[in-house]
Amino acid sequence: MLIEMRGIEKVYKLGSERVNALRGIDLDVSEGEYVALTGPSGSGKSTLMHLIGCLDSPTAGRYLLAGSDVSSMSDAALARVRNRQIGFVFQTFNLLPRATALHNVEIPLIYGGFGTRERRRRATAALERVGLADRMKHQPNQMSGGQRQRVAVARALVTDPSILLADEPTGNLDTATGNSILELFAQLHASGQTIVLVTHEADVAAHARRHIVLRDGKIESDDANKKESAG
Amino acid sequence: MLILEIIRVAFGALLANKGRAFLTMLGIIIGVGAVIAMMAIGAGAQKAVQDRIASMGVNQLRVFADRTTIRGVTRYRSLTTDDAQALRNEMTLATAVVPDMGGQYQVKYGNKNNSVRITGTTPEYFSLRSYQLAAGRFFTNGDMSASQRVAVLGSVAAENLGIGPQDVGSTVRIGGMIFDVIGIMESKGSQGGWDNPDENIFIPITTAQYRLMGNDRINGVTVQVVAQEWMLAAQGEMERILRRERQLRPEQQNDFRFFNQQELATTFAESTKIFGLLLASIAAVSLIVGGIGIMNIMLVSVTERTREIGIRKALGARRSIILLQFLLESITLCVLGGAIGMGLGYWVAKMMASSGGWEVIVTPQSLLLAVGFSVGVGLFFGIYPASRAAKLDPIEALRYE
Structure with a gap:
């Protein structure tokens, strides 16, 4: 099991008020799954994504990522997990504006401690994989939105992460470009990449093979559970 | 590898805001320049006086009524x-x-x-x-x-x-x-x-x-x-x-008093000490003011680049890397300012000396002192902004517009 969550809770303090963002999440995701996480705003899907991505730690519960318990890891250890296991794709691309596409893709490898040559080789391969072999020396402002998101996907893939974690990856793109990104995701899924996609758009979620709907900090429905209970 | 990237980012950030970086450095430039100039002039004046003392002979003793x-x-x-x-x-x-x-x-x-x-x-x-x-x-x-x-x-x-x-x-x-x-x-x-x-x-x-x-x-x-x-x-x-x-x-x-060259040398050393103290206080004030300027601009830089910090953290940058990156940026500012200040100070000392008619002596110690002070100021005033950057919550930072 790649992701194994048991009784995950997350409580925020907003001033004097306590917000229960997640109230007991049990979630298992196997390798190679393509999961869509949906739900209305305030349902806790962003919080859950942050926890899956090790950007945050749960208030209570256990989270095993690829067999190791990340729910109580130190800040530095979490940084290492993010670097090795998680590939983020954001709605707003989040590329570094003054760096070329190639350099942007190299950044996780730099923090991973790879040498110059290996870095160059891997980053080039990742950019070729997303179809941007001819855009390596371009800076983000010289590229279209779709190209930028492809650079972001290449950056997410370059360390061979266990999970590709995408947060509304098509949210800032027109439909056609968005579909091309989703097509790219489908290809990655076909080649065995685990993908967790967070979205509030039903037609985007439809591309995934498994659908989890959150509401008020709890899992409202999960295709996989239905299958399990049915079977 | 990592350190090269950190240096690259620090220089990149400074180059992206050349004008601002220069204005920020101005305090350090003036501070270090003043130190170098005054030390050079001081050393030159000291040498001139010492030469004169030496020319008068050290084995002479003078007595006068007291x-x-x-x-x-x-x-x-x-x-x-x-x-x-x-x-x-x-x-x-x-x-x-x-x-x-x-x-x-x-x-x-x-x-x-x-x-x-x-x-x-x-x-x-x-x-x-x-x-x-x-x-x-x-x-x-x-x-x-x-x-x-x-x-x-x-x-x-x-x-x-x-x-x-x-x-x-x-x-x-x-x-x-x-x-x-x-x-x-x-x-x-x-x-x-x-x-x-x-x-x-x-x-x-x-x-x-x-x-x-x-x-x-x-x-x-x-x-x-x-x-x-x-x-x-x-x-x-x-x-x-x-x-x-x-x-x-x-x-x-x-009811008489002795005076010898040694005593003169001591008197001179005392006045040199006072001069040195004056110099040190000028240097301290200007470096503190310059350092506060650096801290200020580094805080602005951290705020401006909150999102970048968030991205880097999401991609696996540890706190210490972010800390080092911003610290290096402020040190670079200070050292660059210090280097320009040294040049300026030397030039000012030369101008003043040529009009005053004495030698200018730029000692290696004064250069070392200037470099040391620059790095020190960069470290001291850079640590707060850098630790603020390092402590940013990645989620908050990624949301920052």
Whole structure:
């Protein structure tokens, strides 16, 4: 099991008020799954994504990522997990504006401690994989939105992460470009990449093979559970 | 690898805001520039003074009368020619005992009438102070024993009276008395606080005592000691002779005081210390102000790049890497400012020195100090913004617009 969550809770303090963002999440995701996480705003899907991505730690519960318990890891250890296991794709691309596409893709490898040559080789391969072999020396402002998101996907893939974690990856793109990104995701899924996609758009979620709907900090429905209970 | 990336990012950030970076550095530039300039000027001035002290000879001792206070009454009793004579007769550690006496007199030559300082002394005085002649001769022991009315003029005194080398042999009136001009000295320059010999007129001490001034009160006695290691012993010898000669009872304090080159050097070192303190406070203030400027701009930089920090954290940058990155940026600012400041300081020192007519000495220590201070300021004022950046919550940072 790649992701194994048991009784995950997350409580925020907003001033004097306590917000229960997640109230007991049990979630298992196997390798190679393509999961869509949906739900209305305030349902806790962003919080859950942050926890899956090790950007945050749960208030209570256990989270095993690829067999190791990340729910109580130190800040530095979490940084290492993010670097090795998680590939983020954001709605707003989040590329570094003054760096070329190639350099942007190299950044996780730099923090991973790879040498110059290996870095160059891997980053080039990742950019070729997303179809941007001819855009390596371009800076983000010289590229279209779709190209930028492809650079972001290449950056997410370059360390061979266990999970590709995408947060509304098509949210800032027109439909056609968005579909091309989703097509790219489908290809990655076909080649065995685990993908967790967070979205509030039903037609985007439809591309995934498994659908989890959150509401008020709890899992409202999960295709996989239905299958399990049915079977 | 990682450190190269960190350096690359730091320089990239500075290059992206060149104007802002320069303005931020200005405080450090001025601070370091001031330090370098003042240290260079200070070192140059110090060397100039030390050269002069060295030229006067270290194995000389001077004694002069001092105030004493007995039961609340302050008393001042001049040294006399008899005191000097006693020293001359009895000292075993002296190669020369040279008294001098002086006063301000009206000196007339042609239609010029100036008030000039007249110094009565012995012929050894000139060699003791290594004075050189521009024309004529110094007075001799023969002149002295005969109380001849002969005068040797300092270069400025001669110039003020309109006396040139060709006028040696003519006469001047000093205090209404006619003197032969037998020599004119070369310019010597001020001797670090003592009266300038160039503005003096020198006459035999006997002439001064018996003919011009009519008293036996002398300013002091300069003694040439056989060797530098005998200075203290010579001083003891002089003290013993003078106490007896001046009939001081054992419980009475000395009513005279010694002054040697060493003491002058000490005095100078003290004033240098004060100068150094002044310098240090100027440097401290400007570096603190500059450092606050750096801290301010680094905080702005952290805020501006909140999102970038979030991205880097999401991609696996540890806190320490973010910390190092911003710290390096502020240190780079400071060191760059320090380097420009050094150049500026050196240039200012050169300009000031060329107008002041002395040497500029930029010591390696001052450069090291400047670099050290720059790095220190960068570290000290960079640590707060950098730790703020490092502690940013990645989720908050990624959301930051």
